[in-house]
Amino acid sequence: GAGVSQTPSNKVTEKGKYVELRCDPISGHTALYWYRQSLGQGPEFLIYFQGTGAADDSGLPNDRFFAVRPEGSVSTLKIQRTERGDSAVYLCASRPGEGGGYTFGSGTRLTVV
């Protein structure tokens, strides 16, 4: 597609439930990033993929968070046993590779009630 697509745009879930957030990057972009933006804060790095593998997952806050990119294109961020503190906008970005600029999606607003 022309841009980075994230679905759903909004997700409301109950505390303790499992959620999946999807990111469809720009075709051909090898690098894919996930960020979390809490209210009034800057985007915070979670994880980045180069191809199918997670090159750096140092930003994942705990083992309830997991992300995959099985075919090197679409990525899914999975959150288990959601907590109210997980409420935030989750942003995805992709890059064509070394030296390329970042293109961000519109984000998924996750609300845990």
Add this chain to the structure above:
Amino acid sequence: AQKVTQAQTEISVVEKEDVTLDCVYETRDTTYYLFWYKQPPSGELVFLIRRNSFDEQNEISGRYSWNFQKSTSSFNFTITASQVVDSAVYFCALHGGATNKLIFGTGTLLAVQP
């Protein structure tokens, strides 16, 4: 470690005033990129500029200009003759050549009053 500091949390100006948003960064990488993004109330991150660490030339794009000073590790952003449509949160960000990820500052909320 990499860090981006935007000391100004909020700035309020009146239309047509010039305004400068400050950004100070820390990195051990010799090769890195600096970015500015605009985030209007709609929430999307709008790319404004990318500058690599070897290019210290200042840049001007319309009413926007950027001052990169490696000696002080700063990459400041000036809007000339501000307009109400400039109201947004502005983020400075750093991409380190070794770490290969983008680190954001906490942002500056700019409010331009008519």
